[in-house]
Ligand SMILES: Nc1ncnc2c1ncn2[C@@H]1O[C@H](COP(=O)(O)OP(=O)(O)O)[C@@H](O)[C@H]1O
């Protein structure tokens with residue numbers, strides 16, 4: 001089987017080749033402000049060695065997870081992403097596949113002769129006409145918040161080693177007892193940030209949000225550093241030193257702690273506060289230091305707002321999703337430290353291996369009206385061990 005998915009998102013320019021062994025079914029989309037996330041099943045007669053090859057060729061984000069035999073077919077679950085600004089790539093990719101099952105036949109509101117796929121996110125509204133025009137596909141819109149919650153609940157229940165803590169470079173998987181899962185705060189850091197109190201399977205309330213999110217990091221970062229890609233900006237931030245840009249408590253207090261209010265001299269007193277220096281321009285600062293300060297400012301802010309909302313509702317567990325996290329060590333570390341610092345160790349930040357795919361998975365779960373949940377559970381149970389090895393390699397975190 002060809003690994004066109006990886007090319008689809010990363011190279012953009014490539015033509016997609018259709019492959020007659022690659023029947024696609026139950027395709028769902030989460031079309032966000034920055035990225036399109038896609039989940040789909042494929043089946044074919046591919047041999048185990050082909051499957052292995054395909055999986056290892058992928059980069060940990062655009063990947064397929066394992067295989068399972070269902071109805072005599074080798075099924076594979078795929079996770080892909082495209083930039084929303086390159087929606088044509090996504091459309092080209094879908095048109096290159098043989099969609100053998102559409103999930104909308106049970107939906108009375110939609111014309112029965114139409115091909116229908118489940119879609120969530122703002123783009124399910126924005127691009128509905130485009131999908132109809134280019135692919136003849138009707139997007140069956142599913143609410144974004146309910147998809148995020150369904151996706152997170154499903155992953156937390158069905159996939160071993162899905163959730164983990166991350167602190168001081170150390171990742172510890174957390175196996176959450178199903179009976180003890182609720183309530184928790186789900187913080188989805190996409191272009192913007194939604195904070196959702198989850199009380200049960202379909203019980204939730206969006207309790208807060210902030211416009212300072214992943215789009216802010218990438219947008220401001222691009223303006224300030226001239227980086228050409230999100231990953232380049234992340235990589236740059238890894239090499240930077242935020243102390244050059246941020247004003248620390250020690251800078252204000254002559255090198256000493258302000259221990260009376262619990263602030264050490266190395267605590268950031270004012271993000272970007274050092275850049276007020278009159279005789280320096282943007283060009284006088286290293287882009288890596290700017291990127292580092294920006295990532296820290298935004299991650300810290302999200303961690304703090306998340307904690308305050310957890311405090312509002314007495315929640316001890318805060319689960320972070322969304323593609324901003326990107327399995328990036330410094331991002332996760334900063335968020336964890338913020339939650340730990342503000343909660344005085346009472347609340348825990350948890351991260352997810354499929355962080356960016358909650359909405360798409362939730363939309364995918366909506367095929368359950370066609371008796372699909374059982375298949376998905378069966379699939380996930382059989383493949384979660386494989387998934388552990390393939391989806392997100394430790395070095396990505
Ligand atoms: N390859 C990428 N291109 C753009 N943004 C990326 C990429 N990888 C991670 N990101 C980050 O993820 C954010 C989008 O997260 P996502 O959960 O997909 O939200 P949305 O649904 O709003 O698109 C971006 O704003 C950016 O911070």
Ligand SMILES: CC(C)(COP(=O)(O)O)[C@@H](O)C(=O)NCCC(=O)O
Pocket residue numbers: 031032033034121122189190191192193194208209210211
């Ligand atoms: C509008 C959104 C739900 C869209 O989701 P996204 O594409 O960012 O994942 C999200 O950007 C958001 O919650 N923004 C914060 C808005 C606010 O509460 O201020």
